[in-house]
Amino acid sequence: xxxxxxxxxxxxxxxxxxxxxxxxxxxxxxxxxxxxxxxxxxxxxxxxxxxxxxxxxxxxxxxxxxxxxxxxxxxxxxxxxxxxxxxxxxxxxxxxxxxxxxxxxxxxxxxxxxxxxxxxxxxxxxxxxxxxxxxxxxxxxxxxxxxxxxxxxxxxxxxxxxxxxxxxxxxxxxxxxxxxxxxxxxxxxxxxxxxxxxxxxxxxxxxxxxxxxxxxxxxxxx
Amino acid sequence: xxxxxxxxxxxxxxxxxxxxxxxxxxxxxxxxxxxxxxxxxxxxxxxxxxxxxxxxxxxxxxxxxxxxxxxxxxxxxxxxxxxxxxxxxxxxxxxxxxxxxxxxxxxxxxxxxxxxxxxxxxxxxxxxxxxxxxxxxxxxxxxxxxxxxxxxxxxxxxxxxxxxxxxxxxxxxxxxxxxxxxxxxxxxxxxxxxxxxxxxxxxxxxxxxxxxxxxxxxxxxxxxxxxxxxxxxxxxxxxxxxxxxxxxxxxxxxxxxxxxxxxxxxxxxxxxxxxxxxxxxxxxxxxxxxxxxxxxxxxxxxxxxxxxxxxxxxxxxxxxxxxxxxxxxxxxxxxxxxxxxxxxxxxxxxxxxxxxxxxxxxxxxxxxxxxxxxxxxxxxxxxxxxxxxxxxxxxxxxxxxxxxxxxxxxxxxxxxxxxxxxxxxxxxxxxxxxxxxxxxxxxxxxxxxxxxxxxxxxxxxxxxxxxxxxxxxxxxxxxxxxxxxxxxxxxxxxxxxxxxxxxxxxxxxxxxxxxxxxxxxxxxxxxxxxxxxxxxxxxxxxxxxxxxxxxxxxxxxxxxxxxxxxxxxxxxxxxxxxxxxxxxxxxxxxxxxxxxxxxxxxxxxxxxxxxxxxxxxxxxxxxxxxxxxxxxxxxxxxxxxxxxxxxxxxxxxxxxxxxxxxxxxxxxxxxxxxxxxxxxxxxxxxxxxxxxxxxxxxxxxxxxxxxxxxxxxxxxxxxxxxxxxxxxxxxxxxxxxxxxxxxxxxxxx
Numbered sequence: 016x017x018x019x020x021x022x023x024x025x026x027x028x029x030x031x032x033x034x035x036x037x038x039x040x041x042x043x044x045x046x047x048x049x050x051x052x053x054x055x056x057x058x059x060x061x062x063x064x065x066x067x068x069x070x071x072x073x074x075x076x077x078x079x080x081x082x083x084x085x086x087x088x089x090x091x092x093x094x095x096x097x098x099x100x101x102x103x104x105x106x107x108x109x110x111x112x113x114x115x116x117x118x119x120x121x122x123x124x125x126x127x128x129x130x131x132x133x134x135x136x137x138x139x140x141x142x143x144x145x146x147x148x149x150x151x152x153x154x155x156x157x158x159x160x161x162x163x164x165x166x167x168x169x170x171x172x173x174x175x176x177x178x179x180x181x182x183x184x185x186x187x188x189x190x191x192x193x194x195x196x197x198x199x200x201x202x203x204x205x206x207x208x209x210x211x212x213x214x215x216x217x218x219x220x221x222x223x224x225x226x227x228x229x230x231x232x233x234x235x236x237x
Numbered sequence: 238x239x240x241x242x243x244x245x246x247x248x249x250x251x252x253x254x255x256x257x258x259x260x261x262x263x264x265x266x267x268x269x270x271x272x273x274x275x276x277x278x279x280x281x282x283x284x285x286x287x288x289x290x291x292x293x294x295x296x297x298x299x300x301x302x303x304x305x306x307x308x309x310x311x312x313x314x315x316x317x318x319x320x321x322x323x324x325x326x327x328x329x330x331x332x333x334x335x336x337x338x339x340x341x342x343x344x345x346x347x348x349x350x351x352x353x354x355x356x357x358x359x360x361x362x363x364x365x366x367x368x369x370x371x372x373x374x375x376x377x378x379x380x381x382x383x384x385x386x387x388x389x390x391x392x393x394x395x396x397x398x399x400x401x402x403x404x405x406x407x408x409x410x411x412x413x414x415x416x417x418x419x420x421x422x423x424x425x426x427x428x429x430x431x432x433x434x435x436x437x438x439x440x441x442x443x444x445x446x447x448x449x450x451x452x453x454x455x456x457x458x459x460x461x462x463x464x465x466x467x468x469x470x471x472x473x474x475x476x477x478x479x480x481x482x483x484x485x486x487x488x489x490x491x492x493x494x495x496x497x498x499x500x501x502x503x504x505x506x507x508x509x510x511x512x513x514x515x516x517x518x519x520x521x522x523x524x525x526x527x528x529x530x531x532x533x534x535x536x537x538x539x540x541x542x543x544x545x546x547x548x549x550x551x552x553x554x555x556x557x558x559x560x561x562x563x564x565x566x567x568x569x570x571x572x573x574x575x576x577x578x579x580x581x582x583x584x585x586x587x588x589x590x591x592x593x594x595x596x597x598x599x600x601x602x603x604x605x606x607x608x609x610x611x612x613x614x615x616x617x618x619x620x621x622x623x624x625x626x627x628x629x630x631x632x633x634x635x636x637x638x639x640x641x642x643x644x645x646x647x648x649x650x651x652x653x654x655x656x657x658x659x660x661x662x663x664x665x666x667x668x669x670x671x672x673x674x675x676x677x678x679x680x681x682x683x684x685x686x687x688x689x690x691x692x693x694x695x696x697x698x699x700x701x702x703x704x705x706x707x708x709x710x711x712x713x714x715x716x717x718x719x720x721x722x723x724x725x726x727x728x729x730x731x732x733x734x735x736x737x738x739x740x741x742x743x744x745x746x747x748x749x750x751x752x753x754x755x756x757x758x759x760x761x762x763x764x765x766x767x768x769x770x771x772x773x774x775x776x777x778x779x780x781x782x783x784x785x786x787x788x789x790x791x792x793x794x795x796x797x798x799x800x801x802x803x804x805x806x807x808x809x810x811x812x813x814x815x816x817x818x819x820x821x822x823x824x825x826x827x828x829x830x831x832x833x834x835x836x837x838x839x840x841x842x843x844x845x846x847x848x849x850x851x852x853x854x855x856x857x858x859x860x861x862x863x864x865x866x867x868x869x870x871x872x873x874x875x876x877x878x879x880x881x882x883x884x885x886x887x888x889x890x891x892x893x894x895x896x897x898x899x900x901x902x903x904x905x906x907x908x909x910x911x912x913x914x915x916x917x918x919x920x921x922x923x924x925x926x927x928x929x930x931x932x933x934x935x936x937x938x939x940x941x942x943x944x945x946x947x948x949x950x951x952x953x954x955x956x957x958x959x960x961x962x963x964x965x966x967x968x969x970x971x972x973x974x975x976x977x978x979x980x981x982x983x984x985x986x
Contacts, residue, residue, distance in 0.1 A: 043615050044630025044663040045671060053668075055820050072818050120713075193824065200625045201666040202762065207823040 052125055054196050054204040056118035061111060067095060069194075069206050070122050089189060089212050097167060097184040098214040105220045108229035109170060109181040116178070117196065117204075127196070129177030135199050137177045140169055143191040143208065157186075158224045165190050166213045187215040187225030263551050263596040264329035266337070267302040270295050270315060273340035281484075281945045281985040282317040282341070283373065283446065288641060288650065289594075289604055290423070292446065292471070293478040294505075294985075297943040303478050305551050306335075307596045307603035309643060309650075315339055316374045318938055318947065319902075321793075331598040344850075373447035378949050378981060379906065379934065381442060381490070383497065383522070383537070385419070385470065388442040391908070392450075393857040394841040396888040400766070400966040402495070402525045402974060403537040403566035404437035404582075406430050408964060409450075410802060411837045411861035411887045412465030414811075415750055416781075420459060420469040422558075424590055425658075427612030427633040432755050434966045435765035436629075439562040439586045439614065440470050441541040443488060443501045443518050447471045452785075453730040453744040454682045454695030458639065458652060461678070461697045461726035462750035464781045464804055475556035475592050476512035476547040480505050486985045488518075494953075494977035495535070497522030514545040514558070524567075525974045528959040532971045534567035534579030545590075553604065555593035562586040568618075568765045569967050576620060580765040584616035602640045603650075609636040618666075618765045626764045628665040633658060639680075651683035662754045667761020669772070670705040670717060672754045689734035696727045701751035705758055714760045715774040722778050724749040738792040748781040756810055756830045762819070767966070768828040769819035770812060776832055781806045797844040809835035809865065814885070814921045826921075835865040835884055853897040862917065863887035885919025886964055888912075889927070904936040915963040923969055928960035934979075949981040 056070035064081035067074055076086045076093055084100040086093055101110050115138055116124045128134025144165040157164075166188030171180045189212045196204035215225050222228060270282045278299025285292050286303060288311055295301045308331045315323045320341035329335050372380070372392070382388045386397035386405035396408040409417050414431045421440050428439040442448070451459070451467040459467045485504040491497065501518035519540045524531040540563050547556030563585045570579035594606040612633045620626040639654030656678045663671040682695035701722045709717040726749040732742035752773075759772040787800035812828040819827050839861035847853045863884035867877055895908040914927040934951030954960075957976040961968040 042613075042630040042632045042661045042663050044628050044665050053821060072820055072823050197624075202620075202624070202626075202822065205762075205822040205824050207818065 052117075052119055052127070054117040054127070055120045056122065057194065057196075057204075057206070058116050058118065058124065059113050060116060061113045066113060067209070068118075069209075070118055072207060074207070074209055087212065087214065089210075092210070094189065094210040094212045096212045096214055097182050099216055099218055102182075102184060105218070105227075106229055107183070108185065108220075108227050109183045112175055112179045112181060114175075114179045115194070131173075131177040134177075136203070137197050138171075138180070139195045139197045141193045141195070142168075157226065161186055161188060161225065167192075167211050182211070184213040184227050186227060187213050187221075189213070263305045263553070263598055264308050264331055265302065265304055265334045265551075266306045266311075266313075266327065266329060267334055268300070268337040268339060270299045270301070270317075270339040270341060272320075273342045279317055279320065279341060280940075280943065282315050282320075282339075285314045285316075285447075287312040287314060291477040292473055293480060294484050296481040296484065298481075300481055302481060304549060305553050305596050307641070308598050309603060313339075315341060317341060318375045320344055322374075371447050371449045375904075375936065377445065377448065378947060378983065379936065379951070381949075381981060383492075383520070385438050385440055385442045385448075385468070388445075389448065389450075389468070391893070393843045393893075394859045394861075396891075396964050397962070398434055398886060398964045398966075399962065400434040401532060401535045401567065401569045401971075403535065403564075404430075404435050404568070406434075406436075406438055407468060408886070408888065409465040410804075410839060410841070410859070411863050411884075412804065413886065415462050415753060416748075417465040418456070418460045418463035418467045420467060422472055422474055422590065423459070423469060424588075424608070424610045425459075425633070425635065427588065427610075427631065428584075428586060428614050429616065429629050429631060432753065433763060433766045433768075433770075435568050435580070435582065435618070435763075436616070437564060437566060437582075437584065439541075439564070439584065441518055441520065441539060441562070442470065443490065443499055443520070444472050444503065444516050444541065444543075445470045446473055453746060454693040454728040456746070457680050457695040457697040457726065457728055458654065458682055461699050461724070461748060462779075464746055464748035464750075464783045472516060472543065474514060474516060474543045474545040474558035474560060475590060476505060476514050476545060476549070477554060477556075477594075479507045479510065479512045479549050482507065484986065486983055488981065488983045490979070490981045492522070492977055492979045494974045495522035495525040510549055512547045512549060512556075514543070514547075516544070517542040527972045528957045528975045529972060532569050532967075532974070534569050534581070535971075537564065537566035539564035539566070551596075553593065553595040555591075557589070557591045560588045560590070562588075569971055571767055571967060571970055576764050576767075578621065580626065581619040582616055582765060583619070584614075586612060586614045588612045601645070602642045605638065605640040607636075607638050610634070618763075620764050626666050627762070630661075630663045630665075632661040634660075647687075648683045648685045651681060653681045655679050660754075664755070664759065664761065667759065667763070667770075668713075669755065669759040669761055670707055670709060672703065672705040672758055674704070674754055675702045676700070676751075689736070691732045691734075692730070694727075694729045696725060698725045699723065699749060699751070703751070703754055703757055712760070712774075714758075714772055717758055717774045720752070720757060720774070722751040724751075724778060724780070738790050738795075740789040740791070742787055742789075744783070744785040744787075746781070746783040748779075748783065750779040750781075750810070752776040752778060752810060752830075756812075759830075762822040762825055764825070766828075767825060768812065768814070769822050769825040771827055771829045773830045773832075776810060776830065777808050779806060779808050779810045779832065781809075794847040795845065797842075797846075799840070799842040801838075801840045803838040804836065806833075806835045806837075808832035809884075811885075814919075816921050833865040835863065837861060837863040837884070837887070851899050853899075855895045855897075856893065858890070858892040859888075860890040861887055864917075883917040883919050885922050887915070887917065887919070889915035889925065889963055902938045905934070906936070907931065907933045912960075912962075922963075925961050925963040925968060928958055930958055930960065931955045943986070945985040947981075947983045947985075949979075949983075951979045951981075953977040953979065 058068045059066045065079045066082045067076050068078045087096040127136040130137040146165045166186045168183045191208035194206040195202050270279045280297045282295040306329045308329050321344045380391045384405035386407040389395045394410045397405040399405045419426045429436045430438045449469040456463045456467045488501040490499040499520040503516040506513040521538045523536045525535045543560035545558030547554050565583050568580040589611045592608040596604045614631040617628045618626040635658040637656035658676045661673045678699045680697035685692045704719045728746040730744040759770045762769050783804040785802040789798040810832050813831050815827045817827050841859035843857040845855040864881040890913040892911045897906045910930045915925040932953045937948040939946040954976050959972045961972050
């Protein structure tokens with residue numbers, strides 16, 4: 016075997032070895048399994064009656080006619096409203112448990128395996144307004160920032176599972192919430208923003224400035 | 238599948254070079270480059286044998302050696318700052334050392350004019366005029382930007398589609414995405430940059446030795462879809478020649494607009510018949526500043542490294558290179574578009590390229606080249622710290638054989654080849670099925686000269702298969718199933734030498750583009766692109782007919798050209814913003830892939846004239862109109878009354894005027910850039926105001942102790958103008974970057 020062939024073989028062995036190492040890399044990405052139903056909308060229910068329905072990219076409030084208390088008109092638009100009429104427990108400022116149920120393409124309700132029970136799905140949400148004061152936490156600062164900070168919050172407790180939660184009113188005002196259905200580490204469904212309003216009422220637990228003085232309304236700063 | 242790949246690679250690098258043992262005869266081209274005035278040797282001259290794509294840099298003594306050049310006539314081009322570019326035709330004889338001396342004429346200003354030496358009688362230079370152009374040397378350093386598209390933006394007809402400063406992709410004459418093919422050392426980039434505006438090109442321009450832009454028949458060697466053109470970034474990762482000694486370069490770059498810093502280095506090391514190439518770079522930068530504040534989440538970090546080795550003998554060479562590209566960059570937030578905090582993208586690509594070439598001295602074929610490439614590309618888009626939005630994985634395997642042949646009939650020379658690509662494509666975070674595609678191609682490009690007339694013709698036949706890993710006949714987007722496409726694309730160009738430096742010509746290209754996998758099968762949110770993408774499994778291929786006529790004037794002091802073009806498409810494929818919120822991800826609009834009849838036409842012109850040995854002026858202008866036909870259904874639904882509507886993402890009228898003035902080793906330059914208002918708007922686009930910007934810079938070069946230093950200092954957008962680019966997907970939220978001080982230092986040794 017001549018020198019040329021020897022050199023070629025050695026060189027070839029080197030590069031083929033390199034190629035082998037590289038080729039063993041396969042596509043690290045695999046698409047989602049297509050074995051679950053897709054959510055195309057949702058309802059929020061209390062006592063098995065719908066407070067609202069989101070379908071075809073539109074919200075319908077009180078579709079069953081069972082929850083007039085949740086709806087008022089603000090600036091000419093019907094909005095979901097928290098008031099003492101829907102929050103009987105003013106010591107905590109929260110509604111009773113309400114539950115999300117998902118809708119298929121035809122608007123039929125269906126269940127998804129919730130993370131709380133070992134499934135892969137959970138509910139997440141984003142509010143438009145921040146939940147913190149920009150400066151030191153004082154009563155004056157809260158009143159001053161009342162239009163900038165979030166008037167309403169959402170609480171999930173262990174007994175609520177992945178689909179239950181409570182609306183909590185903190186002070187008078189309006190905010191928007193987006194509901195997201197999270198599948199493992201990505202969004203499977205994202206709603207349009209829902210306007211939620213906290214009403215101003217004459218009530219011993221609500222100050223003149225509109226702050227709901229319940230035990231969970233804690234002052235937060237950055 | 239892996240076994241097949243291994244066998245293929247073994248075939249490429251084992252059987253092929255051995256089979257060449259019988260043909261160890263080729264010519265050697267060696268020589269020296271000297272200063273035509275002083276006769277002193279010139280080091281670090283970049284030499285390029287165009288037909289066979291070999292490059293080398295002269296050593297400290299100005300000497301060079303190409304060791305395996307096929308016999309016949311070949312074109313050698315020489316480039317060096319401080320000298321006029323030179324192109325000459327050289328005759329190579331078998332089994333002999335063909336020794337030449339290249340005399341370069343000093344020029345205080347390096348422009349785009351070319352000195353043509355040793356012209357063949359009768360041909361009169363039209364064979365050196367092509368539809369293709371290249372950018373290198375001074376011009377490349379002066380325009381070097383953060384991205385490939387930013388680097389090319391100063392070329393007439395070039396624009397940048399962007400979504401923040403990091404993910405830019407070139408647009409040529411209004412044609413972008415898959416209609417512009419981006420290559421590195423002749424290999425497709427293997428990334429996802431053509432699929433969406435938020436995906437960056439996985440090639441860093443800082444390591445480019447030159448950038449070639451091919452149009453017309455030459456583009457068909459690389460693909461049938463590149464009606465806009467082919468951009469080939471030449472890094473020479475696989476050496477094609479053994480240098481006389483170790484050569485290399487080191488680069489440092491800094492920019493103020495994003496506190497950016499870049500470092501790069503390259504080494505070419507000879508060892509007997511082996512040549513080793515090492516090429517590394519790293520880039521970091523924080524958020525870009527604008528006159529009205531910073532562009533949030535526009536930081537970027539990237540590194541693009543390669544190592545190559547070649548075995549070079551008289552029969553040819555065989556080489557392999559491994560490279561990696563890792564990049565993290567931000568997509569600025571769009572509160573109205575679905576992600577108020579922006580998206581962070583982590584991207585990585587690992588690539589292995591192999592290439593082998595055998596030279597034949599006494600056969601019909603001058604040389605045969607085999608190449609293979611494996612690319613493993615991955616990127617993930619982080620919507621929030623712990624929420625991965627979309628993940629893309631693309632594994633691409635390509636292989637090809639091409640051969641340059643000697644003349645037959647009336648053809649002077651030509652190239653024939655076969656090429657194949659297998660691509661495995663997967664997207665996570667959407668409903669898109671995993672899928673793969675296969676493309677097989679046969680192509681040829683032939684050249685002929687008839688006195689002052691130079692003709693190139695090319696044809697390429699493609700067969701494409703797009704195959705989802707599972708059929709979904711009842712999918713929401715339609716019947717997802719395997720699709721197959723076949724077509725012949727063709728191109729021809731003619732260049733006629735009118736004499737006295739004038740050339741006129743025409744290019745025609747009938748392009749073909751099979752629908753890409755995501756255009757056929759995708760269904761899912763793409764937050765970083767602010768879109769919910771909906772494929773169409775029934776799409777037909779895109780066919781285009783491009784026509785161009787041009788007139789050029791080229792003398793020792795002047796280079797000028799004017800071109801008018803028209804591209805008509807019978808089925809222009811693009812993702813149309815429907816303006817309709819998606820019914821699953823309501824914060825995103827549906828982007829539906831559609832095919833429409835469309836036409837894109839316009840003109841461009843550029844001129845460069847050296848008024849005195851020290852003063853050079855250049856100017857350019859380009860204008861493109863893009864419109865699509867509106868059918869009766871759309872008119873009935875939308876109430877639109879016209880028969881055509883503007884296409885989206887079409888650049889406005891642009892013009893530039895530049896001055897360069899040189900004193901010894903110092904060159905000062907200024908450039909005025911103008912863009913008009915763009916009021917021809919596609920669906921849901923907004924109006925973009927016109928702007929005028931002023932740039933300036935100075936370059937200095939220094940020969941010291943056998944080492945060559947270049948310093949480039951520039952200021953872009955001197956007056957810190959607030960302006961918006963029509964091709965920016967975030968123009969309604971953030972303007973373009975503000976004033977930028979940029980310093981580039983490069984040393985050649």
